[in-house]
Amino acid sequence: QVQLVQTGGGTVQAGGSLTLACLASGRLFDHYGMGWFRQAPGKEREFVAALNWNGRRPLVVDSGKGRFTISRDNAVNTVYLQMNNLKPEDTAVYYCAADWDNWDSTPNTAPQYAFWGLGTQVTVSS
Numbered sequence: 001q002v003q004l005v006q007t008g009g010g011t012v013q014a015g016g017s018l019t020l021a022c023l024a025s026g027r028l029f030d031h032y033g034m035g036w037f038r039q040a041p042g043k044e045r046e047f048v049a050a051l052n053w054n055g056r057r058p059l060v061v062d063s064g065k066g067r068f069t070i071s072r073d074n075a076v077n078t079v080y081l082q083m084n085n086l087k088p089e090d091t092a093v094y095y096c097a098a099d100w101d102n103w104d105s106t107p108n109t110a111p112q113y114a115f116w117g118l119g120t121q122v123t124v125s126s
Contacts, residue, residue: 002026002115004096009120012086016124020081022096022117030054033101034072034079035113038092038122047108048094049081053101059108063089086124093119 008020024032035050049060049070058070069082079096097113107113 002029002032002098004098004115004117006094006096006117006120009094009122011123011125014087014124014126016086017082017084018086018122019083020094020096020120020122022079022081024077024079024098029077030074031101032098032115033103033106034070035097035099035107036070036079036081036094037097037110037113038090038094039119040092043092045095045110047110050106050108051079052103052106057106059106061108083122086122088124088126090122091124092122094122095119 003025005023030053033052036048037045038048039045051058051070055072060068067085072079096117098115099113
């Protein structure tokens with residue numbers, strides 16, 4: 001079992017940057033793959049980025065490539081999402097997710113993750 005506590009988020013103007021952090025409690029953080037998802041009002045939850053246990057297989061949604069970077073620090077049980085050049089369409093509630101990493105490939109759908117944070121709002125104004 002792992003609990004996820006998210007920090008970061010907020011309101012930023014278009015072109016700005018934000019970093020989200022997700023702290024995992026419990027043991028064996030380095031056995032979990034981590035992901036970020038987001039959900040805008042009236043829309044389904046969508047994949048943003050994910051990273052396997054050792055950080056060697058990052059996956060980022062096409063709309064975030066070149067702007068979003070996912071990373072992790074297993075020493076402090078934390079995964080990060082650095083977001084640069086933010087756009088109004090990035091506005092959403094962002095969720096951290098975790099799942100035991102026995103992945104053959106990096107999962108990019110919500111049902112593939114067992115544990116979730118409570119979400120943090122990111123608002124990008126134009």
